[in-house]
Amino acid sequence: MNIFGNTHGLKANQVRRLERLSRRHIPADRFITQEFARHLTELSHELGRQVGVLMDRRGGVTHVIVGDARSIELPDWGRIRAGRGRLRGFRCIHTHLGDEPLNRDDLTDLAVLRLDAMIAIATDSDGLPGLVYSAALRAAAVGTDPVEILDPLPPTQLDFGFRAWIRDREEDLAREDTTRDVVDGERAILVSVTAGRKPDDVDAQIDELKELAYSAGVSVVDIVKQRRPRADPKYLLGSGRLQDLVIRAFQTDVDLVIFDQNLTPAQARNLSDKFELRVIDRTQLILDIFAQHARTRDGKLQVELAQLKYMLPRLAQRADRSLSRLAGGIGGRGPGETKLEVDRRRVRDRVSRLEKELKALRGQRSERRRRRTRRELPVLSIVGYTNAGKSTLLRALTKSDVHIADKMFATLDPTTRRLRFPRDREVIITDTVGFIRDLPTDLIDAFRATLEELSDADLLLHVVDVASPDVERRITAVRQILADIGLADTPELLVFNQADRLSGGFAGGIGSSLAQRYGGVAISALKRAGLRDLLVHAEDVLWCEESSDRRDVRLVAEGG
Ligand SMILES: Nc1nc2c(ncn2[C@@H]2O[C@H](COP(=O)(O)OP(=O)(O)OP(=O)(O)O)[C@@H](O)[C@H]2O)c(=O)[nH]1
Ligand SMILES: [Mg+2]
Incomplete structure (x- = not known):
């Protein structure tokens, strides 16, 4: 039998005594016995360290663990999760030097390893057992504590029928689990770790992550925020917060944990080992939404390529056990119904095949564009933050479906329509994929080809949702991306959309004051208000004229 933990500095006879512990038993129906407790505390007292065992339901010791004066570390359990709603059939009985109740480490182990119970026996100054502190998991509604702390009692008073006790608990847990399965969709905890940001910014950012989760079909059951001066290189979060979070993840029985900050490959690995759950970051969430929304062949290839490129460094040194956890579900799903490939070599092959195919498609696309420009129609491109109302505007202007x-990210593939202006003037108008702040670079790269279409634009209609909480930051984010793809010099008209949602009403209020400040127009694409004004402005830029008589401009698409 192996002893878990560091036996360094122990004498040979002490190690032998620890080994002999593994042959001990207590009667199968007992929770703990006075004799066993005393045996542990005496040994612990002599070693000056915590000593513990894992005990199965027959009362046999399966693992012996020696710790230091303050803690023991339970053996790595393999990565097999206990069945949902099931316990693993082991309890941990260990000593605390002195009269210390269960601490947070103990409770984390209980929850993560799904132990039958966590038991700590206080060791007094003579090495005799004092009070026994124990805790067990119970079926609990979300938001209530799934860990039940039992009254501390001397070992003699803890002599109850263990089998019936554990059977009842397990049945409760299993019952709770079947009710939960009715709720479909995946459940997640959102986590944000920030350094020195203003609380307002953090909140806006978390709201956006929530919206992203919703768009991916994930229900958010909890949000955890931490501010730290510096991110922890190993886990991003501080260790105390991490432990709380692990318990919370168990408690809420979530399927995954989503971090707002991008995780390094090492952090992602460390975290998913800690949680025994899928852990993804904002980039993966966005990639997942793209995967769900990609419709055309082109779009699907681009998304898959971005996903694979993102995953490749994360597949390094990963053994199979962790891979299976990555596969499938949010963050592990490819476009269409497929799961993402998780084998390194196969991923590389696939990446080069996708790149080839995309190159061919790019050729076809530029051919199409050449034909279009030959007709010399001006091009109006609708750009803007995701969910700003770009597609709604295209629909309102062209009455298309x-x-x-x-x-x-409802729209991924560029959509092109014709729009007639008065005097038989015609333009091409295109709707594009939405932008978002900190757009993952793999995605920008993947969509570069699509975004290249924007380089034909004679005017960018930059649609802004005026009712969003951080209008100006979104404008900046969009302009940043436009600059990144070399469009800083293309004329831009700011279109303050969704003005109908502002409390001041459409005409007055923030909408038009913003519009004035930025030299844009306030509209409601949904209510089709302000479109005429928008077209007048667009016309001015496209044909470089000040319309002599603005009332002359009829909205052709609107009026027929
Ligand atoms: N109240 C109001 N809602 C609007 C307006 N314009 C768009 N919406 C709503 O905003 C949501 C997003 O509209 P879309 O047109 O899909 O936005 P988008 O910019 O194309 O979004 P992505 O393609 O996902 O980037 C929809 O629910 C629209 O009905 C508006 O002027 N007023
Ligand atoms: Mg759209």
């Missing part, structure tokens, strides 16, 4: 949804 483009896809609109209150989801982020």
Whole structure:
């Protein structure tokens, strides 16, 4: 039998005594016995360290663990999760030097390893057992504590029928679990770790992550925020917060944990080992939404390529056990119904095949564009933050039936329509994929080809949702991306959309004051208000004229 923990500095006879512990038993129906407790505390007292065992339901010792004066570390359990709602059938009985109740480490182990019980026996100054502190898991509604702390009692008073006790608990846990399965969709905890940001910014950022989660079909059951001066290189979070979070994840029985900050490959690995759950970051969440929304062949290839490129460094040194956890579900799903490939070599092959195919498609696309420009129609491109109302505007202007949804990244593939201005003037108008702050670079790269279409634009209609909480930051984020893809010099008209949602009403209020400040127009694409004004402005830029008589401009698409 192996002893878990560091036996360094122990005498040979002490190690032998620890080994002999593994042959001990207590009667199967007992929770703990006075004799066993005393045996542990005496040994612990002599070693000056915590000593513990894992005990199965027959009362046999399966693991012996020696710690230091303050803690023991339970053996790595393999990565097999206990069945949902099931316990693993082991309890941990260990000593505390002195009269110390269960601490946070103890409770974390209880929850994560799904032990039958966590038991700590106080050791007095003579090495005799004092009070026994124990805790067990119980079926608990979300938001209530799943860990039940039992009254501390001397070992003689803890002599109750263990089998019936554990059977009842397990049945409760299993019952709770079946009720939970009715709720479909994946459940997640959102986590944000920030350094020195203003609380307002953090809140806006978390709201956005929530919206992203919603767009991916994930229900958010909890949000955890931490501010730290510096991110922890290993886990991003501080260790105390991490432990709380692990318990919370168990408690709320979530399927995954989503970090707002990008995780390094090492952090992602460390965290998913700690949680025994899928852990993804904002980039992966966005990639997942893209995967769900990609419709055309082109879009699907681009998304898959971005996903694989993102995953590749994360697949390094990963053994199979962790891979299976990555596969499938939010963050592990490819475009269409497929799961993402998780084998390194196969991923590389696939990446080069996708790149080739995309190159071919790019050729076809530029051919199409050449034909279009030969006709010399001006091009108006609608750009803007995701969910700002770009597609709604295209629909309102052209009366076409483009896809609109209150989801982020509803549009992935560029849609092109014709729009007639008065005097038989015609333009091409295109709707594009939405932007978002800190757009993952793999995605920008993947969508570069699509975004290249924007380089033909004679005017960018930059649509802004005026009712969003951080209008100006979103404008900046969009302009940043436009600059990144070399469009800083293309004329831009700011279109303050969704003005109908402002409390001041459409005409007055923030909408038009913003519009004035930025030299843009306030509209409501949904209510089709302000479109005429928008077209007048667009016309001015496209044909470089000050319309002599603005009332002359009729909105052709609107009026027929
Ligand atoms: N109240 C109001 N809602 C609007 C307006 N314009 C768009 N919306 C709503 O905003 C949501 C997003 O609209 P979309 O047109 O899909 O937005 P988008 O910018 O194309 O979004 P992505 O393609 O996902 O980047 C939808 O629920 C629209 O109905 C508006 O002027 N007023
Ligand atoms: Mg859209």
